[in-house]
Amino acid sequence: MSGLLHLSREQVLGHRRRVGALDERLGPGRGSLRRAAWAGLTDSVPRAALLSIHARVRETSPTTWADESLVQVWGPRFSTYVVPEQDRAVFTLGRHPVDPARRRFAEDLADRLEEVLAGRRLPYRDAGRALGMHPSQLRYAATTGRVLVRWEGAGPPHVWTVPRPGTDPAEARLELARRYLRVLAPGTPEGFERWAGLRRGQGTPVFDALGDLVPVESPSGRAWVLAEDEEGLREPRAEPSSVRLLPSGDAYLLLWGVDRELLVPDPDRRAALWTSRVWPGAVLVDGEVVGTWRRSAHRVAVTSWTPLPAGHRRAVEAEAAALPLPDLEREITVTW
Numbered sequence: 001m002s003g004l005l006h007l008s009r010e011q012v013l014g015h016r017r018r019v020g021a022l023d024e025r026l027g028p029g030r031g032s033l034r035r036a037a038w039a040g041l042t043d044s045v046p047r048a049a050l051l052s053i054h055a056r057v058r059e060t061s062p063t064t065w066a067d068e069s070l071v072q073v074w075g076p077r078f079s080t081y082v083v084p085e086q087d088r089a090v091f092t093l094g095r096h097p098v099d100p101a102r103r104r105f106a107e108d109l110a111d112r113l114e115e116v117l118a119g120r121r122l123p124y125r126d127a128g129r130a131l132g133m134h135p136s137q138l139r140y141a142a143t144t145g146r147v148l149v150r151w152e153g154a155g156p157p158h159v160w161t162v163p164r165p166g167t168d169p170a171e172a173r174l175e176l177a178r179r180y181l182r183v184l185a186p187g188t189p190e191g192f193e194r195w196a197g198l199r200r201g202q203g204t205p206v207f208d209a210l211g212d213l214v215p216v217e218s219p220s221g222r223a224w225v226l227a228e229d230e231e232g233l234r235e236p237r238a239e240p241s242s243v244r245l246l247p248s249g250d251a252y253l254l255l256w257g258v259d260r261e262l263l264v265p266d267p268d269r270r271a272a273l274w275t276s277r278v279w280p281g282a283v284l285v286d287g288e289v290v291g292t293w294r295r296s297a298h299r300v301a302v303t304s305w306t307p308l309p310a311g312h313r314r315a316v317e318a319e320a321a322a323l324p325l326p327d328l329e330r331e332i333t334v335t336w
Helices: 009-019 030-036 048-054 085-091 100-117 124-131 135-144 169-184 189-196 203-210 227-234 258-263 267-273 310-321
Strands: 070-074 080-084 147-150 158-161 213-218 221-226 243-246 281-285 288-296 299-304 333-335
Touching: 009 169, 009 213, 009 227, 009 258, 030 048, 048 243, 070 085, 070 135, 080 085, 085 169, 100 124, 100 135, 100 158, 124 135, 124 158, 135 147, 169 189, 169 203, 169 221, 189 203, 213 227, 221 227, 243 310, 267 288, 281 310, 299 310, 310 333
Parallel strands: 299 333
Antiparallel strands: 070 080, 070 147, 147 158, 213 221, 243 281, 281 288, 288 299
16 A cells, blocks of 8 residues: 555545536446446436436436346335346345354345235336335345336336346445545545445455455544555646536535535535435536435526526526426426
8 A cells, every 4th residue: 555645625626526527528428337336326316316317427318227137126225226137146245144144144145025016017116015124124135136116206116136246245345435435535444334335344444355456544533445545536626617517415425424515614504414304406507516406397496506607597598498307387487
C-alpha cells in the first residue's frame, strides 16, 4: 500500500461525479447502461432507476430500464434494484449470509419458492401465501441469486426463479466492495456494511481480503480508495458545468454519517434531503447539491436552497422537461 493520501472535498466529490458519469452523459448503449448501474440502481421509488439512468446516459427512453441487459432484484438492504444481468451475482450472492444457519435458510427458501412457482411468475403476495409466510420474507431468498422480480411501480412485484450464478459468494462480495469503493470512495468497512446491508463486523474481513487499497485522509476522516483510482484522485478536476435531477436513492446520494456531511455541509439542508420519510430527489448544479425536488404526475416542485441565476433555473427546467417518464398526459411543468 502507498503512503497516506490527503484528499480535499473537491477531489472526493469530483471523483464521485466523474466515475458516476454525472459531469458528462454517456452515449447510448448497453456498455453505458452497465457503467450507469455499476453500483446498482435503486428503484424503490417508482422509476427511480430510470431517472438515475437518464442522469447518466443520453437518449434514455421510458423503457430503457427494461433493457434486456438489465434485471430487477432485491439488492442491498433488500431494496428493489435494477442491475446488469451479467452482474446479478455481485448484488445478490455478494450479500449471501456468512453464517451457515442463515445461508441454509436462504437456500431452503429459494428451493421452496422454486417448487411453488414451478416455472411461473407470480405476484409476490400469492407466492408468499402459497408458502404460508408474509411475502416480504421472500426477500431473504434473493441472496442466493436465484430470484428475480418485476416491479412496475404500481401493485405488488412479480417474482420468479432462475438458475444460480456460477460465482463464488466470497468473490461476489469482494466485487461488491470494489463497486462501493469505485463509486463512493473514500470508503470504510463500516460504510460498506451499511451501504450493502451487511451485518456489523462483516466489512473488515472483506477490506482485508481486497489488498489493492490506498489509505487516504479526507474531511470525512481516515478511509480507503482502490489503488487503481489513486492517480485519478490526485488529478485536478475541471470545473463542473452540469445540471442533473437525481432521484431519491440515487447512488450519488446513498450516504450516511460523515459522508452526508461531506456532500451537504449545512445540517438543515441535510435534514431536508435525507428526511425521516421518503427522500426527495436532489438538484445538482455545477457539482453541488443546491436543493431538492419532488414530482406528482406532470408537476415537478423544486426547492432551491439559495437563489439560482436565471440560466441555472432555465437549465433545471429543461432537465425536468426532458425526464423520460412514461404515461404522462401533459408536458412537465416546474414550480419553484
